[in-house]
Amino acid sequence: MTQSSNAPLRLAVLISGSGSNLQALIDHGQHQDAPFEVGLVISNRADAFGLERAARAGIPTRTLSHRGFETREAYDTALAELLHAADPGLIALAGFMRILTPGFVEQWQGRLLNIHPSLLPSYRGLHTHQRVLEAGDPVHGATVHFVTAELDGGPAILQARVPVLADDDPDRLAARVLEQEHRIYPLAARWFAEGRLALTTDGRTQLDGKPLDSPVIIDTTR
Ligand code: GRF
16 A cells, blocks of 8 residues: 555455445545545454445455454454555544554554544443433533544544434434544544655644644534
């Protein structure tokens, strides 16, 4: 995946499931003049529907099952080998249900993005929609962030805020959040590919040369 200077930035996308965020990245990357394209999809599950999405778009896929690896480190070493061979400009975690080891994350620091279905730093971890409903929060959302060794803890880039409605259940709320995820992930990838977005050596997000003290917010609650 070595780049020539004006070729689109090649993304490797890591998935475990449906891959609707992957689809959004594929679709945006297929636009003429898009600054990035999805060049490789890796799944840790052979039955991930995202693999089918990639195949339909003619994108190479690899399945690297976590079964058979005795340690997280061993799995992450094999994953890193796959990625080094492809040499992507950016790695996007898109519903990749694995906790990555610090050694893996450090190798790709500044070139590793994740999308999380909450307004981080609130609701790290799983079952975010259910937890937001239980807490009675009026607003929920999603965050694109750089990945660091701390789970869901890296510096935020972009957030979408959505309203929580009176008759929401976790599925309805998840669907509203997911719709916004499909907007903000390709946008963040675009910024990165255009050279507008970076992680500084002191661990802060920088956009257009200026540190971001808080993420850029797309607010759909108003
Ligand atoms: C999304 O909600 C994403 O934020 C989270 O996992 C889900 C993946 O959905 N990390 P999909 O596979 O992209 O449809």
